[in-house]
Amino acid sequence: MATERYNPRALEPKWQKAWDAKKLFEADNDDPRPKYYVLEMFPYPSGRIHIGHTRNYTMGDVVARYKRAKGFNVLHPMGWDAFGMPAENAAMQNKVHPKDWTYQNIAAMREQLKVMGLSLDWAREFATCDVDYYHRQQMLFLDFVEKRLVTRKSSKVNWDPEDMTVLANEQVIDGRGWRSGALVEQRELTQWFFKITDYAQDLLDSLEGLNEWPEKVKLMQANWIGRSEGLLIRWPLATPVDGEDELEVYTTRPDTIFGASFMAVAADHPLAKKAAESNPALAKFIDEVRHMGTSVAALETAEKRGFDTGIRVVHPFDEAWTLPVYVANFVLMEYGTGAIFGCPSGDQRDLDFANRYGLPVIPVVMPEGENQGNFQIIDEAYVGDGVMINSRFLDGMKPDQAFDEVAKLLEQKTIGNRPVAERKVNFRLRDWGISRQRYWGCPIPMIHCEDCGVVPVPKADLPVRLPDDIEFDRPGNPLDRHPTWRHVKCPQCGKDARRETDTMDTFVDSSWYFARFTAPWANDPTDPKAATEWLPVDQYIGGIEHAILHLLYSRFFTRAMRETGHVDLAEPFRGLFTQGMVVHETYRVGSGSNSRWLAPSEVRLEDVDGNRRAIEIATGEEAVIGPLEKMSKSKKNTVSPEEITDGYGADTARWFMLSDSPPERDVEWTDEGAAGAHRFIQRIWRLVSTAAESLAGIQPAAAREGEAGTVSKAAHKALKSVGEDIEKLAFNRAIARIYELANALTTPLNEAAEGKADPALKAACRQAVDILVHLIAPVMPHLAEECWQTLGGTDLVAERPWPVYDPSLVVDSEIVLPVQVNGKKRGDLTIARDADQGAVEKAVLALDFVQKALEGKAPRKVIIVPQRIVNVVA
Structure with missing residues (x-):
């Protein structure tokens, strides 16, 4: 009778070696069993696995182990999203090469992941900074160029003059670079783009078929694509400006045209630029606007400012009615035509602007049943439905009727033999700019020749390798300063030319890695046969923060790869699951500029008369306990997985990560929760090991009557429910069923251990404990193996089939x-x-x-x- 405590530190490595020795988790493309592909979003090699990774990868691992037991040929790979700015920052700060920094981090994180006992196919591992990988990415790029899915054009970008690189909108905070703190400039740069807009309608329409995606993610993508139906209206200028005699405006609300009180154009609009040539004050205002962030958040929170250009336009329905044209800081050239007409009564932004500059506010839509004499707009715009008022011939109509009427009449009117207006479908989605002015990224395989223009690198000359001998002694892109790398002969004429020194956006690297995993040894980007057999990914798991960019770009890439013959499908991920975050309360001592954040390991928690207190261990000072927040290094409320695995083992971390709350919700990490999970592991071990001797040699058999029947029914009900819950990714419910089964088996297993069980009960207990071991195996695989061996098992649970429940035992009598x-x-x-x-x-x-x-x-x-x-x- 075993009485020793279960020792995870000694036993978990033993079973990991046993799995590796048999190569149980290496998928064989030629295996005839049905294929199942489960994938978690691969990590950036920062150097440390955090507890959020643990939750994410454990979820995928439970699915992989379960599906493998159900008879599937499972592909569950791991790789590294390894290019990006952090490596360059580390190179500048620590005088280390980005490649060395990255691969050192990968080695450390690989070992951390292996400690977790994940059933990963390490034979397919790659990093996106591997030459083999970005070589194939360059091949894809050239194929996209050939299919005209790549374009090079001038675009306004956020430029950090200190770091000398382009910043995404999200990296501009209060007009300053997120890292350098420098005032950001708006610059026109010629950049490379993927023509994702060619697929805008398809990307939108196809969301409907993604039945295994969260509705929230589909809605976020639909809003990002931003399809709208509106009217393109040409407003005549009262006086032509340098040959320009009209202003084009795209609007989704032409019904409010009689509520217009001003026009607003972007700072980069051609009309604004022409007006600024003779107006220094306007030129200064435009320069100020260019230093403002262009993200949606920045525009929404910024004070609405404008500058009257002195230009006026004529209302399309009244030649005697003219409206002023402003340059406004909330209008972007990238959206629509870079010009709007402002209807203050129907748009809060326009109302704030009109009130600031004393412009008219004309109510044109009123709620049905409202008294028009009493209806007015002062501080809050009316954006609801209703009836048209103050709109001449549109009065009394519903807004959608007015929309059609305005469209019909303006389509019949003409300016210079062209209709004043035309219906148009517009998309918020813009082409994907992939140019980045940095070293640590995939080189863009193009060459600039004075005679031939921009020409592709021949595929035979790929890969274009990053040079290793670079210097980070000053800001900017080291590739621009390299003495030899950028100089090359033109592949068409043989004359001196220069390489493209921009590298690709790292989102490119993660937009097709799932396809490469199907055959990472292939000479081409994919093996089309393997890709067809494995894709789409059956279950993709990752954070909601990737709902738009990564997932949308991957959907585009799959379509582009289909056009170029690399895959034979449009959607990369059949099932998508977005897990919640791991959160922890914060601890802080001091106040104001003297305040300090404390890590959980630096505090001692006490309970005084029912009140929780946190005491800094080093000083004895009481800390303020803050709210539950996403774990972050800045607030030090992080927990390292190693702290848990060193103390309790990997199975404890895995069990607690999944047991505490539904997987789509945040989970609060607590020491008490981890200790509770560890106690349950010890309890399972005691149950199994104590009864193992008495159950040795017993033939498992189900019973239908008496105490033995109760045991069999409990085991088979749990078996049915746990399988169904894992299929639904309801891991916490599956774990609750296992708790219930453990409770149900405690008394009968103790009876068996004490020799008090009759043959029927022994046989039922043997079958039930076998089922219990298999049920815990996806979540606590090391414990399952040790229990199985203790019960006399000579094979590995990881290679055993999932038990089959008896339908007659799961129906209550x-x-x-x-x-x-x-x-x-x-x-x-x-x-x-x-x-x-x-x-x-x-x-x-x-x-x-x-x-x-x-x-x-x-x-x-x-x-x-x-x-x-x-x-x-x-």
Whole structure:
């Protein structure tokens, strides 16, 4: 009879070596079993695995182990999203080469992941900075060029003059670079773009078919694509400006045209530039606008400012009505035509602007039933539906009717033999700019020749390798300063030329890695046969923060790869699951500029009269306990997976990560929770190891009667439920079922260990404990293996099939019916499931609480809803 405690530090490495020795997790493309591909979003090699990674990868691992046991050929690979600015920053700060920094981090993180006991196919591992990988990415780029899916054009970008690189909108904070703090400039740069807009409608329409994606993610993508139906209206200029005689405006609300009180154009609009040539004050204003962030958040929070150009436009329905044209800081050249007409009564932004500059506010849509004499707009725009007012011939119409009427009339009017307006579909989505002015990225395989223009590098000359001998002694792109790398002969004319020194956006690297995993040894980017057999990914798991860019870019890439013959599908991911974050409360001592954040390991938690206190261990000072927040290095509320695995083992971390809350919700990491998970592991070990000797040599068999029958029913019900829950990714529910089964088996297994069980109970207990071991295996694989070996198993649980439940044992022979009297529940009736209505009525009327309610009288009626409820009408 085993009495020793389970020792994860000694036993977990033993089972990891056993799995590796048999190469259990290496997928074979030629395996005839049905294929199943599960993938978690691969990590950036920062050097440390955090607890959020642990939760993410454990979820994928549970699915992989379960599907493997269910008879699937499972592909569960791991790689590294390895290019990016952090490596260059480390190179500048620590005088280390980005390649060395990256590969050192990969080595450290690989070992951390292996400690978690993940069933990963390490034979397919790659990093996106591997030459083999970015070589194939360059091949894809050239194929996209050939299919005209790549373009090179001038675009306005956020330029950090200190770091000398382009910043994404999200990296501009209060007008300054997120890293350098320098004032950001708006610059026109010629850049490379992927023509994702060619697929805008398809990307939108196809969302409907993604039935296994969260609705929230699909809505976020739909909003990002931003399809709108509107009207392109040409507004005549009252006086032409340098040959320009009209201003084009795209609007989705032409019905509000009689509420227009101003026009606004972007700072980069041609009309603004022409007006600024003779107006220094306007030129200064435009320069100020260019230093403002262009993200949606920046535009929404910035003060609405404008500058009257002095230019006026003529209203399309009234030649005597002119409106001023402003340059405004909230209008972007990238959206629509870079010009709007402002209707203050129907748009809050326009109303704020109009109130600031004393412009008219004309209500044009009023709620139905409202008194027009009392309806006015002062500080809050009306954006709801209703009826048209103050709109001449549109009065009384609904807004959608007015839309059609305005469109019809303006399509009939002409300016210079062209209609004043035309219906148009517009998309918020813009082409994907992939140029980055940095070293640590995939080189763009193009060459600039003065005679031939921009020409592709021949595929035979690929890969274009990053040079190793670079210097980070000053800001900017080291490739621009390299003495030899950028100089090359033109492949067409043979004359001196120069390489493209921009590298690709790192989102490119992660937009097709899932396809490369299907055959990472292939000479081409993919092996089309393998890609067809494995894709789409059956279950993709990652954070909601990637709902738009990464997932949308991957959907585009798959379509582009289909056009170039690399894959034969459009959607890369069949099922998508976005897990919640791991959160932890914060601890802070001091105040103001002297305040400090403390790590959980630096505080001691106390309970004083029911109040929790946090005490800094080093000083004894009481810390303020803050709210639960996403773990972050800046607030030090992080927990290293190694802290858990060193103390409790990997299975404890895996179990707790999945047991505490539904996987789509945030999970609060607590030491108490981890300790509780570890106690359960010890409990399972005691249950199994204590009974193992008495169950040795016992043939497993199910029972249907008596205590043995109760054991078998509990085991088979758990087996059915856990399988269904894992299929639904309801891991916390699966774990709750395992807890229930452990509770149900405690007494009978102890009886077996003490020699008190009859043969039927022993056989039922043996089968039930076998089932228990298999149920815990996806979540706690090391413990499952040790338990199986203790029970006499000679093979590995990781290679055993999932048990099959007996349908006759999962159906209850009894049912519990709620019993109401006059519609109010008074109690329950437990009765045989197959009892007829006469037997149910007789049993109900015999219940004490029913007799008491009837007060000795016969009921007027007994209503029985079979197997649902009984209502006695007194």
